[in-house]
Amino acid sequence: xxxxxxxxxxxxxxxxxxxxxxxxxxxxxxxxxxxxxxxxxxxxxxxxxxxxxxxxxxxxxxxxxxxxxxxxxxxxxxxxxxxxxxxxxxxxxxxxxxxxxxxxxxxxxxxxxxxxxxxxxxxxxxxxxxxxxxxxxxxxxxxxxxx
Numbered sequence: 574x575x576x577x578x579x580x581x582x583x584x585x586x587x588x589x590x591x592x593x594x595x596x597x598x599x600x601x602x603x604x605x606x607x608x609x610x611x612x613x614x615x616x617x618x619x620x621x622x623x624x625x626x627x628x629x630x631x632x633x634x635x636x637x638x639x640x641x642x643x644x645x646x647x648x649x650x651x652x653x654x655x656x657x658x659x660x661x662x663x664x665x666x667x668x669x670x671x672x673x674x675x676x677x678x679x680x681x682x683x684x685x686x687x688x689x690x691x692x693x694x695x696x697x698x699x700x701x702x703x704x705x706x707x708x709x710x711x712x713x714x715x716x717x718x719x720x
Contacts, residue, residue, distance in 0.1 A: 576717070576718070577651070577693065577696055577717040578717040578718045578720065580689065581651040581652065581653060581714065581717055583711060583714050584607065585605065585607070585608070585650070585651065585653065586652070586654075586710035586714060587600070587601075587652070587653070587654050587655075588654070588656075588657075589601075589654040589656040589660070593660060593661065594660055594661060594662045594663065594670075597654065597670075597673055598618070598621055598625070598675075599618065601639065602614050602617045604652045604675075605617055605650055605652045605677055608650045610645075610647055610648070610650075611646065611650055611677055616643060617641070617643065617677060620641035620642070620643055621639050621640075621641050621675070624639065624640060625639060631662035631670050632665050633665050633666035633668065634668075634698065634701060635668060635669065635670055635672060635701060636670065636671075636673075636674075636694075636697045636698070636701060637664065637674070638673075638674050638675075638693055638694065639673065639675050639676075640677070640678070640690060641676075641677055641678075642677075642678050642680045642686060643677060643678075643679070646678060646679045646680075647679060648678075649676065649678045649679070649685070649686075650676070651674060651675070651676050651689075652675045653672070653673070653675075653713065654673045654675075655672055655673075655705065655707075656670065656671055656672075657705070659671050660673075672701060672704055672705070674693055674697060676689060676690065696716075696720045700716050703716060704716065
């Protein structure tokens with residue numbers, strides 16, 4: 574499996590300005606949609622909202638990983654957004670989300686999809702305090718090089 578640093582890029586690491594979950598998801602969809610093969614932001618947004626409707630992807634510790642699989646996607650794309658103040662997100666622990674990592678992947682690669690989710694989860698849990706202290710996308714990207 575590719576390292577996390579190969580799935581994310583500096584232009585997909587952003588500071589979120591939204592004041593709520595819906596706004597943050599839209600912001601992240603726009604960030605993800607900049608990727609060449611993921612230009613249809615409406616399709617991405619619908620898939621993310623559908624997945625979010627099953628169960629909140631805010632799993633606690635100030636972390637959320639909204640994710641979806643889409644037809645026509647050839648590889649995984651990851652984006653990371655930070656919200657210093659925290660967002661109400663319907664998280665499993667009812668605490669605000671400060672770090673939101675969005676993953677879009679191909680439908681045909683379920684096993685790898687689960688491995689990417691597991692890797693992102695481990696990365697976030699191990700680095701959440703460091704991530705919140707980072708001041709630039711470059712600093713955050715540097716942390717992904719080890720994953």
